[in-house]
Amino acid sequence: MNYWNTRLREMTEYIPGEQPQDIDEYIKLNTNENSFPPSKQVLEAIKEAANDKVKLYPDPKSTRLRELFAEQNSLNADNIFVGNGSDEIFTLLFRGFIEHNGTAAFTYPSYSLYYTMSEAYGINFDKINAEKDFSIDLQKFSGKNYNLVIISNPNNPTGTGFDINDIRKFLKTYKGLLVVDEAYVDFYGETAIALVKEFDNIIITRSFSKSYSLAGLRIGLAVSNPEIINGFFKLKDSYNVNRISEAGAIAALKDIKNFKYNIQMLINNKEYLEEQLYELGFEIVPSKANFLFVKHSAIQAENIYNKLKNRKILVRYFQGPVQSEYLRITVGTMMEIKKLIQELASITEA
Numbered sequence: 175m176n177y178w179n180t181r182l183r184e185m186t187e188y189i190p191g192e193q194p195q196d197i198d199e200y201i202k203l204n205t206n207e208n209s210f211p212p213s214k215q216v217l218e219a220i221k222e223a224a225n226d227k228v229k230l231y232p233d234p235k236s237t238r239l240r241e242l243f244a245e246q247n248s249l250n251a252d253n254i255f256v257g258n259g260s261d262e263i264f265t266l267l268f269r270g271f272i273e274h275n276g277t278a279a280f281t282y283p284s285y286s287l288y289y290t291m292s293e294a295y296g297i298n299f300d301k302i303n304a305e306k307d308f309s310i311d312l313q314k315f316s317g318k319n320y321n322l323v324i325i326s327n328p329n330n331p332t333g334t335g336f337d338i339n340d341i342r343k344f345l346k347t348y349k350g351l352l353v354v355d356e357a358y359v360d361f362y363g364e365t366a367i368a369l370v371k372e373f374d375n376i377i378i379t380r381s382f383s384k385s386y387s388l389a390g391l392r393i394g395l396a397v398s399n400p401e402i403i404n405g406f407f408k409l410k411d412s413y414n415v416n417r418i419s420e421a422g423a424i425a426a427l428k429d430i431k432n433f434k435y436n437i438q439m440l441i442n443n444k445e446y447l448e449e450q451l452y453e454l455g456f457e458i459v460p461s462k463a464n465f466l467f468v469k470h471s472a473i474q475a476e477n478i479y480n481k482l483k484n485r486k487i488l489v490r491y492f493q494g495p496v497q498s499e500y501l502r503i504t505v506g507t508m509m510e511i512k513k514l515i516q517e518l519a520s521i522t523e524a
Contacts, residue, residue: 185293188286191490201513203504204488206330206358206465208387210439210507212422213432216388219425223418232417235407239420242427243395247367253397255406256423258414260357260381260394261287263406267322267377268295270409271351271402276321281310283497285330285355297322308332308459308467312344323348326355327366331492331502333358333461341366345373353377358463360385361437367397374399384464385437386426391419440464444505450515454522459500469500473522481521487514 175183191205211217236256244251257263268291272278280288282301292299302314308329315323328335336354345352354366356378369376378397383389393415396406426433444466448458451468459467469475479491479501490502506514 181294181296186290188290192488194488199486201487201506201510203506203510203514204490204502205389206384206463206502206504207389208384208436208440208464209443209505209510210387210436212387212426213429215429215432216422216425220391220418220422223421227417230417231413232415232420234413236415236420239393239415239424239427242424246427247397249367249370249397250400252400252403253370255396255398255403255410256415256420257394257396257406257410259383259392260355260379262392262410262414263379263394263396264288264291264324266406266409267324267353268292268297270405272297272322277318278322278324279315279318279320280324281326281329283308283329283331283492283494284324284326286492288324304329304332304334308334310334310336312336312340315344316347319350321350322353323350324353324355326357327364328358328362328462330355330358330463331465331490331497331500332459332467333463333465334459335362335364335462338364338366338369342369342372345369345376348375351375351377353379355379357381358384360433361440361464362462364462370397370399374401377402382423382426386423386433387436388419388422388426391422393419393423440505443508443511446508447503447505447511447515450511451518454515454518465502465504467500467502470522475499475501478518478521482514482517485517487517 194200239256240251240254244254264287274296276297278292278297278299279302280299282303304310325336352375356365359365367378370378380395382393447466451458455471456468470478476491479489482489492498
């Protein structure tokens, strides 16, 4: 650490969900990946892109992908930026869209990378606590002149969401930059993308990691007005998205039939998982995502997490106020869910 600067030494490290080397031995329900693989069409497009053209740099602006997403969402290509996952987009946000003496605000609990990025770039921030039911009153962000506000819709790790009309109402008086992280929006479809045409101070972020089953390709999108999008292009690395990832994302957007099928399968599995968890004595936060935020009425969350891990089942446990009482469980395949319920029944009975 001799060569670390003060900010690096003092910042809180972001810890991703566990990715064990012997992953095939586990049922992995801890990082909200899609349980179902990409379609044959998507996999074929990825294979076809892995040709002799990999010796060439990719399109630095991911033009084809931007044009296709814009067409499907009644936007223009200059409303779209493609990043190396949503995480790169958040890095660029803190690098270029808030002054060092500005103040940001995020909900709590939420995606902890927001807090980490603030510390990494020396940005002061406030955490706005959720209500007891994990809902968030957006008007709580009006108490100070925040320069940047980030909300997740649906929120991670709780699965709760915001009404689009409430977001619109907030934007009518808010003068800073609002970022709506829609990594999980496809599961219940309440997107705020239309607000980009109404307000110049909103950015929508999207991910191909969840609903499109492409977490390994690292593709994220930012949707906003052309001036903000130009800022992202000015900040980004020269070739931030590789040609194989772009080909996979384009094929995924075109394969609407398989996309809708996978979404419906996940929703069905989620409803079954909820029913089984209720019968085992779990409390469940109503979720609009592909995961559930749950706690047991009699057994500590960390205890359940450790017992499941010993049985080769990974769920997510978070340290910190309030959220340490809960587990986040990704909705898996029906076979994975039934094995999880079997082990949870054994744990709760004991």
